[in-house]
Amino acid sequence: MKEFALIFRNSLNPAVQPSPEQMQQVLTEWMNWLGGIAAQNKLVDRGNRLSISQSKTVRPDNVVTDGPYTELKEFINGYSIIKATDLDEAVAMAKGCPALTIGGNVEVRALVASEDTN
Amino acid sequence: MDESVSHNLLPHLFRLEYTKLTAVICRQFGFKYIEIAEDIASDTFLKAYETWMINGIPENPTAWLYVVAKNKTKDHFKRLAIFENQVQDIVMSDESVAQEELALDEKTISDSQLAMIFSVCNPANSTEGQICLALQVLCGFSVEEIANAFLTKQETIKKRLLRARASLRTDNFRIEPLNKDEVTSRLDTVLKTLYLLFNEGYFSKNKSQFIREELCSEAIRLTLILAENPDTNLPQTNALLSLMCFQSSRLEARVDKDGAAVLFDEQNKDLWDKALTEKGNYYLVNAFKGGHISKYHLEASIAYWHTTPNDENKWKYILQLYNELILIEYSPVTALNRAFAYAKVYGHDKAIREVEKLSLIDNGFYHGLLGYLYASIDIEIALNHYKQAVALTKSKTDKQVLQRKIERLRFRNDV
Numbered sequence: 001m002k003e004f005a006l007i008f009r010n011s012l013n014p015a016v017q018p019s020p021e022q023m024q025q026v027l028t029e030w031m032n033w034l035g036g037i038a039a040q041n042k043l044v045d046r047g048n049r050l051s052i053s054q055s056k057t058v059r060p061d062n063v064v065t066d067g068p069y070t071e072l073k074e075f076i077n078g079y080s081i082i083k084a085t086d087l088d089e090a091v092a093m094a095k096g097c098p099a100l101t102i103g104g105n106v107e108v109r110a111l112v113a114s115e116d117t118n
Numbered sequence: 119m120d121e122s123v124s125h126n127l128l129p130h131l132f133r134l135e136y137t138k139l140t141a142v143i144c145r146q147f148g149f150k151y152i153e154i155a156e157d158i159a160s161d162t163f164l165k166a167y168e169t170w171m172i173n174g175i176p177e178n179p180t181a182w183l184y185v186v187a188k189n190k191t192k193d194h195f196k197r198l199a200i201f202e203n204q205v206q207d208i209v210m211s212d213e214s215v216a217q218e219e220l221a222l223d224e225k226t227i228s229d230s231q232l233a234m235i236f237s238v239c240n241p242a243n244s245t246e247g248q249i250c251l252a253l254q255v256l257c258g259f260s261v262e263e264i265a266n267a268f269l270t271k272q273e274t275i276k277k278r279l280l281r282a283r284a285s286l287r288t289d290n291f292r293i294e295p296l297n298k299d300e301v302t303s304r305l306d307t308v309l310k311t312l313y314l315l316f317n318e319g320y321f322s323k324n325k326s327q328f329i330r331e332e333l334c335s336e337a338i339r340l341t342l343i344l345a346e347n348p349d350t351n352l353p354q355t356n357a358l359l360s361l362m363c364f365q366s367s368r369l370e371a372r373v374d375k376d377g378a379a380v381l382f383d384e385q386n387k388d389l390w391d392k393a394l395t396e397k398g399n400y401y402l403v404n405a406f407k408g409g410h411i412s413k414y415h416l417e418a419s420i421a422y423w424h425t426t427p428n429d430e431n432k433w434k435y436i437l438q439l440y441n442e443l444i445l446i447e448y449s450p451v452t453a454l455n456r457a458f459a460y461a462k463v464y465g466h467d468k469a470i471r472e473v474e475k476l477s478l479i480d481n482g483f484y485h486g487l488l489g490y491l492y493a494s495i496d497i498e499i500a501l502n503h504y505k506q507a508v509a510l511t512k513s514k515t516d517k518q519v520l521q522r523k524i525e526r527l528r529f530r531n532d533v
Contacts, residue, residue, distance in 0.1 A: 035456060038444040
């Protein structure tokens with residue numbers, strides 16, 4: 001078993017304002033999806049969601065800008081760590097992520113162990 | 119003496135007062151004296167038995183026991199002091215002990231029991247060791263009774279107890295004055311031991327309903343001691359107590375007269391204990407007065423929804439609670455229970471895909487669940503899973519239940 005980070009990205013589209021019911025629906029599906037991974041004993045760390053309002057980007061020469069997304073169309077809004085036998089299995093698990101249904105995407109990245117030079 | 123007295127009153131008094139006396143003596147003189155404390159408690163009961171046999175039961179048997187225990191303790195430590203002063207000629211720090219009067223007021227007793235609970239639930243011991251010790255020291259069970267409850271050899275229990283008691287003596291845990299940090303750091307272990315003690319009763323392989331109820335009610339009694347003390351009356355304590363009340367309310371309904379488990383849907387709801395359900399509600403409300411959500415909160419909430427048989431949304435809530443629970447702590451049982459709730463919400467087709475991902479192929483319940491889910495979709499596959507479930511199940515009664523399901527399915531297939 002190897003560990004993989006699933007990095008969730010959302011597109012920034014201010015025009016789309018989901019209703020509370022839609023939010024609830026996505027949240028339910030998200031918990032079903034994550035719970036399904038945990039039920040296989042393949043969730044290492046449910047991770048965290050990352051705040052948008054409480055965020056700054058620090059750049060060289062003492063430049064600090066608001067938010068993570070001034071130059072990006074999409075932003076990271078969270079991550080979880082799972083375990084899988086290989087990258088293919090990790091990708092298959094990521095395919096169930098509800099982020100995909102609301103214009104987001106999931107980046108799957110193997111964690112690099114210290115002895116791993118690849 | 120009246121027959122019923124020796125058979126009913128004494129064992130009951132013994133259970134309750136023996137553990138209290140031991141706890142008070144240990145707290146006052148230290149856990150290294152635990153054997154002496156137990157001897158004094160036993161001697162007290164021996165004397166009670168002899169005296170009451172001749173003179174009849176005193177008006178207040180508990181008070182009578184306390185007076186005798188007090189005197190016996192005083193005598194013991196007086197002898198000890200004389201021995202140390204005159205024979206050994208060494209004045210040990212324990213000398214002062216002889217002057218101390220054993221306090222047996224309500225507050226001291228409940229504080230001592232609390233100290234005893236915290237001492238017994240020592241993370242240095244294995245969980246089996248903790249549970250055995252809890253049954254012996256906190257609940258007054260004999261080695262034979264513990265072995266009987268666990269369906270284990272007495273020798274095994276004795277060995278477990280020996281190891282556990284050794285660390286109890288050296289640990290010398292004291293909560294006087296109640297040390298908040300220590301209480302907080304050990305409360306998780308304490309609650310876990312009580313949770314396991316309760317589960318030993320609730321899921322016991324032992325067929326005797328009496329033994330099962332006894333273990334469950336002892337676990338509740340000990341958890342109540344925690345809930346009654348301000349330092350341990352925390353949200354997770356209330357959540358655990360709530361869970362125990364909800365589960366106990368179904369104790370009678372969930373097992374048939376042969377000791378076979380009765381599935382939730384098939385339970386006679388009239389057998390559910392309403393008073394206990396209400397207590398469960400009460401402690402659950404208390405549990406949510408703090409911010410911390412423990413796994414006991416989630417399990418108690420699931421148990422709460424099970425007391426509302428007719429709510430159409432209940433399985434949606436139960437599934438979300440199982441999602442949260444499995445994120446906190448993985449176990450195959452939780453994974454399978456979650457899958458069952460999933461089937462109730464999203465139907466058998468979707469649930470089968472969810473269950474098959476679990477690949478718990480060595481687990482009888484896994485195949486039992488798949489058999490149940492496939493029954494309305496593909497009888498051959500369902501039969502195949504039920505057969506594997508039978509092969510993997512150890513309990514004879516559970517095998518019979520599965521066998522009946524197989525026969526029913528075959529019958530349906532033929533028609």
